Amino acid sequence: MTTRPDTSDEQISNVGSDARTPGFPTRAFPTLGFPGLARFSRRNMLLAASAAAAVPGIGADGIEPAAAQAQRFEYPADREAKSAARALALESLLIEKGIITGNTVNTVLSFFETQMGPFNGAKIVARAWVDPAFKQLLVDDTPAAIARLDLPKGMAGAEGEHMRAVANSPAVHNLVICTLCSCYPWPVLGLPPYWYKDPTFRARAAREPRVVLKEFGLDILPSIEIKTWDSSAQIRWFVVPERPAGTDGVSEAELAKLITAEGMMGVARV
Amino acid sequence: MQSRFEHFAVTSMMGSPDHPPRADGALKFSHPWERTAFGVALALSRDGHFEWEDFRQHLIAAIGDWERRNEIDDPSWNYYDQWLSALEAAVIAAGLASEDEIALRATAAPAARLCGK
Helix, strand or coil: CCCCCCCCCHHHHCCCCCCCCCCCCHHHHHHHCCCCHHHHCHHHHHHHHHHHCCCCCCCCCCCCCHHHHHHHHHHHHHHHHHHHHHHHHHHHHHHHCCCCCCCHHHHHHHHHHHHCCHHHHHHHHHHHHHCHHHHHHHHHCHHHHHHCCCCCCCCCCCCCCCEEEEECCCCEEEEEEECCHHHCCHHHHCCCCHHHHCHHHHHHHHHCHHHHHHHCCCCCCCCCEEEEEEECCCCEEEEECCCCCCCCCCCHHHHHCCCCHHHHHCCCCC | CCCCHHHHHHHCCCCCCCCCCEECCEECCCCHHHHHHHHHHHHHHHCCCCCHHHHHHHHHHHHHHHHHHCCCCCCCCCHHHHHHHHHHHHHHHCCCCCHHHHHHHHHCCHHHHHHHC
């Protein structure tokens, strides 16, 4: 899984690629057949369609009149400036009234940006790749292993205490599914992708994991067993992917950068 | 099971049309003001100024308003514009600030405030 640039106009500029569904293989998308998905991603899909088709104002010769072009590109910039002014106005007004402080936004966001997210899972997996004893402990007693790492408080606590790791091997590929997003192993994986909660995905992944994984671009050899783990309020599973070939001598920190949330869900190779 | 309001607030929106944009397990903000609007909304609800569900109803209403006013494929769509409208509505409904106060502040020398940040 590659890292995508997070540009300000991504929704417009990336429509030819996979802007619709971050982390989701575009070419597999139409075949998955999740009825609810069109609704969730309708806007981005429509954006993709509108970019592929003619943009209003573009003539049959494909040339857009300069005035129309100027209008199309100036409007969003103006709107952005207004939105930015409104957001900052609201924040400063609430700070002035003593309702929030200047640190409030950073405090809230630090939870998402530094406390709970796929970077934690990546650190855990990277350690497992370089330390076989740690990997064994991780599979045998996940909270005990996590407690050995310098991770944010709460990782192995209320949210993390039921986490269980399953390791991929040359003989077994693991896939994690869940019924409720509150059962998703948030502390190690971050926010679930939108399709993850779709009942159709879950039902199909449980019934025909090999077919679903193939649609994700993951062709698992028939000789490899696929195990599906259903997360619940009791146990939240995550996958320790296999260490990629050719990474001998790569540092633990560099290895962590290779590890994606999708890899730890079992829907992508690392 | 949910020990953190932040966790509850975001997971409650998962799988719904009003869910926030995200990429690779992280929230996705295209501009700093989007992050500000997100953080302020969560903080105000966490601190009890309004119910999260009330904010979501404002958000759903804002998205519905946008859809009525615009073509469905209008490229000017920005999720956080609707979020900001919902936040303003929730702040006004909670009596934290008046519509006039917010409007005045937003138009009064925004450049100076931006520079001061």
